[in-house]
Amino acid sequence: MAAPLLSSLCCRHSLRHCSPRRFARNDLSFFRSLSTSISSEKSLVLSHVNEDAGVAILAMNRPPANSLSLELNEAICTSLKEIDTNPKIQSVILASTNPTIFSAGLDVTELISPDDQRLPKFWNSLQQVYIDLYGSRLAIIAAIQGHAPAAGCMLAMACDYRIMYGGGEGSTVDGRKRKSHIPTIGLNETQLGIAAPPWMGQLLVRTIGFRPAERALALGTLFPPMEALIEGLVDDVITEESFSPSADTIHALEKLLPDPIRNQALSLVMQKAFQEAELYAKISPQARVASKLVTRSESLKDMIASREADTEYFCSFICQDTVQKNLKKYVEALKKKSKSK
Ligand SMILES: CCCC/C=C\CC(=O)SCCNC(=O)CCNC(=O)[C@H](O)C(C)(C)COP(=O)(O)OP(=O)(O)OC[C@H]1O[C@@H](n2cnc3c(N)ncnc32)[C@H](O)[C@@H]1OP(=O)(O)O
Numbered sequence: 001m002a003a004p005l006l007s008s009l010c011c012r013h014s015l016r017h018c019s020p021r022r023f024a025r026n027d028l029s030f031f032r033s034l035s036t037s038i039s040s041e042k043s044l045v046l047s048h049v050n051e052d053a054g055v056a057i058l059a060m061n062r063p064p065a066n067s068l069s070l071e072l073n074e075a076i077c078t079s080l081k082e083i084d085t086n087p088k089i090q091s092v093i094l095a096s097t098n099p100t101i102f103s104a105g106l107d108v109t110e111l112i113s114p115d116d117q118r119l120p121k122f123w124n125s126l127q128q129v130y131i132d133l134y135g136s137r138l139a140i141i142a143a144i145q146g147h148a149p150a151a152g153c154m155l156a157m158a159c160d161y162r163i164m165y166g167g168g169e170g171s172t173v174d175g176r177k178r179k180s181h182i183p184t185i186g187l188n189e190t191q192l193g194i195a196a197p198p199w200m201g202q203l204l205v206r207t208i209g210f211r212p213a214e215r216a217l218a219l220g221t222l223f224p225p226m227e228a229l230i231e232g233l234v235d236d237v238i239t240e241e242s243f244s245p246s247a248d249t250i251h252a253l254e255k256l257l258p259d260p261i262r263n264q265a266l267s268l269v270m271q272k273a274f275q276e277a278e279l280y281a282k283i284s285p286q287a288r289v290a291s292k293l294v295t296r297s298e299s300l301k302d303m304i305a306s307r308e309a310d311t312e313y314f315c316s317f318i319c320q321d322t323v324q325k326n327l328k329k330y331v332e333a334l335k336k337k338s339k340s341k
Helices: 006-010 020-024 028-032 070-084 118-134 151-157 198-208 210-219 225-231 247-256 259-266 268-281 285-305 307-318 321-339
Strands: 045-050 055-060 091-096 139-144 161-165 236-238
Touching: 045 070, 045 247, 055 070, 055 247, 055 268, 070 118, 091 268, 118 151, 118 198, 118 285, 118 307, 139 151, 139 268, 151 198, 161 225, 161 268, 198 210, 198 285, 225 236, 236 268, 247 259, 247 268, 259 268, 285 307, 307 321
Parallel strands: 055 091, 091 139, 139 161, 161 236
Antiparallel strands: 045 055
16 A cells, blocks of 8 residues: 655655655645665564554654664654554554653664764654654654653654653552653753754654743753643643543554553553544545645755765764764763662
8 A cells, every 4th residue: 555665755855756746635645755665673563453443553662762873763764664564553542661761752773873884774764754654654653651852842843642651759650650750842962962864853853842842942842741732742641630541442442552561551651542543433534634745845845855965964963073973972871870770
């Protein structure tokens, strides 16, 4: 079903052939044309479908932090492509097997003393994840149970709806009682001495508006759940007080979730994500996709057109001495913090 258009995506000319008329035709093929055929290590994501509900799950599974390596990026694209080929599926829940980290953003070890062959491939794979998520015909619901800094936040923003865990003492994340965990979300790149690329920064602008995004980008703000909700960075924040699960939802989730994360059927965030996914799945796909084209096609075209230049800029920026120094310092601090636990 999905058109084999990897070449068109990797090459920045793909959307030149998409006339405004074509976009106006409520055409599903635009979204299909954004599919990829990259093959990869599948266990880095767990995916499964519940055809009765029209919903799929795609859970990132790269311990310890779901940091985005070349291989994880490719695995996300491959899995999404597989789901896309199933005509019974209209919605996907993008989640994490780690109940306290959605994704820690780019794997910073990819950025330090990088291999000059791998670095552009790595960046290209991240661009592809964005294109495939943001341009998917599927409605994608982000179930953000844990932290989502930098490129982790980008993943969430590229979805159609974002649900975040509100945290709190003694709350349940995957059904078990655990100590307080308050996730944060945002583009914190400047805290690492780097800047979000234009397409990622503009995605924040489109999500929360110009002035709030300008300030958040400059300061590298990581928002706790309620602040993220107020800013419009997430659409819903779930706490035990705010949401009552239904037995039907839990049952449907048990059918959907793969074995290693079946216990997440008890997670309130997952339950709300499933309900939202069902809601999207009930809308006429043609109408839903056409409405998505209205808001997303122009920025996607622009991003794809500047893809090569973006990769060149990224590679030369990352290799600068000062940037390397900043990144090394950041990783040392991260390791030190992790060891001191
Ligand atoms: C031109 C540039 C373009 C830039 C575009 C995007 C930029 C990025 O995405 S850069 C990455 C930004 N990410 C971060 O700043 C997050 C860093 N991580 C954290 O702040 C915390 O780990 C987090 C809040 C996510 C979770 O905290 P904890 O639950 O307390 O876990 P730990 O800190 O103990 O981490 C566990 C383990 O994971 C390793 N880790 C964490 N993040 C990353 C990462 N981004 N890349 C690689 N590895 C990461 C961390 O070092 C720990 O490993 P061990 O030391 O081996 O235990």
